[in-house]
Amino acid sequence: MTFSTRNDKDVVIVETTFQRLDASLAPALRAALLAPVDAGATSLVLDLSGVSFVDSSALGALIAAAKRLAAHRGFAVAGVQPAVARLFALTHMERVFSIHPDTGEAIARLST
Template sequence: MELVCHDSTELRVIEVAESRIDAAVAIQFKDRMRTLSDDGPMRVILDLSRVTFLDSSGLGAVVAAMKQMGSGRRLELAGLTPTVAKVFRLTRMDTVFTIHPDLAPFEAGLGHAR
């Protein structure tokens, strides 16, 4: 599961560089998210703009990533493709997460990838 991390002083963007988050990669996704979100800014945005398929295991992995962030830290989502957005709407998870249409408002301050 390839995730790419971009930092600014107040924000970390984690880009999912895969087209699917499903049962085959859900555990890898959770482990990699834990590694990338353990330290750093209080606010993390998960860029899902390349993800075209998300099943229930993938949704569970995204929710688990939010829970493992701990109190006071926030996981927000950006760039949901229509299919992925529909999954969040149908499960009402769109009321749990802050969802941004894209990363445009955040791109100016982002620095290096890790």
């Protein structure tokens, strides 16, 4: 159970094996997302294809990453599952970061 990153050209992809991202994981998620940004990354994709639940604290980490990359509109999420999609819809996150069916599309979108 961990967070990991891989690069695809200029895009850093953050992946996780956790299925639930809640308050207990929010700081780790935040660190996993902001470390590449601190290292200079401008495009970041969080792969949520294996995540069935995200709570408001974990959402805070996503918002923080989005804010840091707001100038580049460089943060995207991919592979969003239904429950997570409902949270994003409720909170209008499509206005904060782009949401894609899979990482391939997200990378393609960010690379352009």
